[in-house]
Amino acid sequence: QSALTQPRSVSGSPGQSVTVSCTGTTSDIGANNYVSWYQQHPGKAPKLLIYDVTRRPSGVPDRFSGSKSGNTASLTISGLQAEDEADYYCCSYAGKYTFDVFGTGTQVTVL
């Protein structure tokens, strides 16, 4: 099972919007709507941001949103804030034998 492909880094100024892409295959992202996104600050455990492609857990700001088209999922951060500077990972269900696969990770920098 190969990792999902994400850009190594994206950046934006405070208040701008940035989008992180996550490309998979017809066996993972393209096969279901169980795509999630995690945020990880340095030295911290990952935190769930988005699940089931578009849903946000309680407490996650609505400036984080998710979408999917075909084999590619996307995370958009609107109104970028300094505290959004972190690593972001996508994750997709990939079947009943191995369950999940993570993306390669994207470092988001707030300029």
Place this chain on the structure above:
Amino acid sequence: EVQLVQSEAEVKKPGESLKISCKGSGDRFTSRWIGWVRQMPGKGLEWMGIIRPDDSDSRYSPSFQGQVTFSVDKSINTAYLEWSSLKATDTAIYYCASRYSAYDPFDYWGQGTLVTVSS
């Protein structure tokens, strides 16, 4: 809510065995799946596999099949990740995380356990 507390950092030599733990508390620990995620130094997250404490049903990523073993002790709400013979390339932070079902995301995470393997 579920709280996951992992065991402390370990320093081991190549060839040694190791078992790290993830103790859960709170809502319905044994009916949720417990997964393990590796993060090598400066690298991304890697999905290792998952175990369901109720019946020890386990699934391993092909990359980790045969390299590690998952287990649980339901009586003390604890999941384990075990190596029989460590390699230097096993040096990483290992996270446990919890989810409701096969299709759900990991909504609760442990703090991570740093394993260092060096001669």
